[in-house]
Amino acid sequence: MQRDTYDSDHEDFRQAVRAFIARDVQPHHGRWENEGLIERTAWEAAGQQGLIGIAVPEEFGGGGTPDFRYRLIIMEELAAAAANSFNAGLSVQDDLVIPYLVDLGSQEQKARWLPGLCAGTLIGSLAMTEPGTGSDLRSIRTTAVSSADGWILDGQKTFITNGMHADVVIVFARTNPDSSNAAFSLFLVDTLSEGFRRGRKLEKVGLRGNDTAELYFDQIHLPREALLGVEGAGFSHLMDRLPRERLAIAATSLAASSAAFEWTKSYCFERKAFGRPVGDFQNTRFTLAEIATELDFGWAFLDRAVHLLNAEELSAVDAAKAKWWMTALHQRVVDQCVQLHGGYGYMLEYPIARAFLDARIQPIYGGTNEIMKEIIGRDIADRTRSQV
Incomplete structure (x- = not known):
């Protein structure tokens, strides 16, 4: 297309x-x-x-x-x-x-x-996830307690992309930990601050070159001006910006899927089996046809979503649709492309093998695809009830 x-x-x-x-x-x-x-x-x-x-x-x-x-x-x-x-x-x-x-x-x-x-x-990073919380951000334990001259930040985060290199970290923390109605806020943390330390550089299945780390905030004294945005509005600040994050994940998946398809097309018509190119077998052509069609649909949806984002009209529901469908497509595409490469698709010297490993995180971060479906399903339920 x-x-x-x-x-x-x-x-x-x-x-x-x-x-x-x-x-x-x-x-x-x-x-x-x-x-x-x-x-x-x-x-x-x-x-x-x-x-x-x-x-x-x-x-x-x-x-x-x-x-x-x-x-x-x-x-x-x-x-x-x-x-x-x-x-x-x-x-x-x-x-x-x-x-x-x-x-x-x-x-x-x-x-x-x-x-x-x-x-x-x-280099910057965003620190939301904690051990044991995953996508359940309301369960975080990191706290920022108001002090006479600022805040005292205490807690830990994990799975933090750019964590080893980061010079500044945006930290999501509870700001009234003793209240039954916990409020959350965002803070800018200079990694030169006393009390900040990096833990392990985590060993991942894919995206091996990208540093992902555990971060610790041990009673860090932050100035009052370290607060980012409105005190107590941290959760809404996150929700307002999740559509862009999720669209970026969707776009990355679609771009990676298209790249995998291009490598595989070339391989199928260079590699021969039983005296003819692999791409000349009907099963191969059918698989390539399916991938090409799904990618065309994906780009049409993504281009529309990008237009909405540029117009500041991208909804959380449309972003969730893009994120779950394109990251799921990503899994199917790279799996099929590895299969078409045969044994060579399992060798890390071929880019498709690394692409296969790199793809697996896409349905997980930025909110798991199960959460994306819940967002979409809840919207369907609300709209349907309003019409009854």
């Missing part, structure tokens, strides 16, 4: 992204995967090329262009290069941390953090 999503400016940007990846990502990506950490120089190079903070106002070091299609191009090109770990890290920076600061930060907070985040000289 021919997409008409992009104009000439977008395509010029795509060429710049491809040049950056060829120069600063692909020569090092294998080593990052083996070492479990992406070098900070890659972040700085991305910042120098203007690939981070595209939507951030120019006064704070960004590109001043709030058009999510530019982010989508970066996702597509990194996926095509099998650089899924860097894709995940940049998404946390650009689709979570930076928008929280742009939307909720004071002028002082924006001036302190945004220029470095856009330049790639600073």
Whole structure:
């Protein structure tokens, strides 16, 4: 299907992204995967090329262009290069941390953090999940207690993307822990703060090059101005920004699925079995036809969702639909593509093998797909009842 999503400016940007990846990502990506950490120089190079903070106002070091299609191009090109770990890290920076600061930060907070985040000289992370809570954020135990001159933050977080590199962490914490109606707030934590420490760099099945960590906040004394947004409104702040996060996850899955399909098409018509290309067997053609059709439907839905996001009209329900369906499609596509590669699909020297491993987290983070279906189902129930 021919997409008409992009104009000439977008395509010029795509060429710049491809040049950056060829120069600063692909020569090092294998080593990052083996070492479990992406070098900070890659972040700085991305910042120098203007690939981070595209939507951030120019006064704070960004590109001043709030058009999510530019982010989508970066996702597509990194996926095509099998650089899924860097894709995940940049998404946390650009689709979570930076928008929280742009939307909720004071002028002082924006001036302190945004220029470095856009330049790639600073790396950010978002700390919500805790051991034993998973997607149940109302059960978190991390607390921020008001003190005479600020806050005392105490607790721990886990599964934190960019955790080992992070210079600033947005922390979700309880701010009235003794109340039966617990309120939650967000805090900006400088990782140089006394009482902050990093735990293990977690060993994951996929996205091996992306650092994921345990973080500890041991009675950290935060200044009053560390509060991000409105005190007690932390949960609503999260809910308001989840549609963008979930759309970014959906977009990453669709880009990765398309990349896997491109590699597999090429392989099927290069590899021969029983004297003819694998792609000439009917079963192979049927599988390729199914994948191609589902990807076309996926891109049509995603392009519409991106249009809604740019217009600030993307609903939580539409984002949930995109997230669950495209991440589920991602699982089917990479599984079928591994099968079509045969034994070579199980070898890590082939990008499809890493793509298979990298894909599995997509239906889990950002809210599990079971939660996405509950959001959609609850909306259906509410609408139906209102019509009865």
